[in-house]
Amino acid sequence: LIVKTPTPRPRLRTTTEAPARGWADPATSLDRVDRAPVNRSVMLVPTTAASPKPRKRERKGQRRKKKPRNGAVRLMDGGSRGQSWGRVEVYVSGEWGTVCDDGWSSAAATVVCRQLGFPYMVRASKKAEFGEGTSLLILLDDVQCSGQEKTLLECAHAEVGMHNCSHEEDAGVVCSREEVADW
Numbered sequence: 001l002i003v004k005t006p007t008p009r010p011r012l013r014t015t016t017e018a019p020a021r022g023w024a025d026p027a028t029s030l031d032r033v034d035r036a037p038v039n040r041s042v043m044l045v046p047t048t049a050a051s052p053k054p055r056k057r058e059r060k061g062q063r064r065k066k067k068p069r070n071g072a073v074r075l076m077d078g079g080s081r082g083q084s085w086g087r088v089e090v091y092v093s094g095e096w097g098t099v100c101d102d103g104w105s106s107a108a109a110t111v112v113c114r115q116l117g118f119p120y121m122v123r124a125s126k127k128a129e130f131g132e133g134t135s136l137l138i139l140l141d142d143v144q145c146s147g148q149e150k151t152l153l154e155c156a157h158a159e160v161g162m163h164n165c166s167h168e169e170d171a172g173v174v175c176s177r178e179e180v181a182d183w
Contacts, residue, residue: 067094071151073112075173077130085174087130088112090139090152092160097139099152100165102126107147108155109173115151118175125172132167141165 068091075086088099088109101108109124141163145155158164 071153073115073152075112075116075130075175076133084118084176085130085172087128087133087170087172088152089133089136092139092153095137095139097137097161098133098167099140099143099171100138100163100167100169101141101143101171102165102169103142103144104171105143105145108143108145108152108171109175110147111145111149111152111155112173113175116175118177120176120179122174122176122180125174126169128168128170128172130172131170133170134167137161138163138165138167138170143171 070092072091074089074091074096075083076089077083077086089096090099104124104126106121106124110121113119113121139160140152140157142158143152143155144157145152149155
């Protein structure tokens with residue numbers, strides 16, 4: 001048989017008498033608090049509006065999504081990305097858009113593949129072979145690259161957002177990590 005007995009609370013010495021209703025007198029309560037023993041485990045600290053907010057902790061395995069840099073590219077094929085082929089989409093001034101170009105060249109496709117970390121460009125595709133990006137704006141047209149540029153924005157092109165084509169001419173590429181003879 002185990003019997004739990006409550007632990008008696010330590011009594012505080014009072015230096016002034018409490019008012020008749022049991023509430024501490026504000027004028028004398030500071031005096032009493034200063035002399036009372038302090039229990040630091042239950043000490044409350046008032047918060048103010050200027051207090052810094054605690055940071056949200058990231059869950060293990062999760063990373064914050066960073067905004068892409070101006071000129072970043074991605075390849076999209078049927079809504080999926082991260083493949084070695086697809087419709088070319090470019091990030092300019094805070095939004096993603098397509099590249100439509102009836103003169104899309106292998107030099108421009110090489111720039112895209114290199115930018116995405118692929119050492120080889122297999123083929124430049126035209127006429128929305130990998131689908132039309134109808135939900136996006138057409139951001140680049142008349143892109144002319146030498147093949148040595150770091151991003152498509154370094155290539156010569158029409159003014160961003162100005163174009164004389166439709167999504168039926170969205171450009172695409174096929175990239176590879178290995179040298180491929182025929183696709």
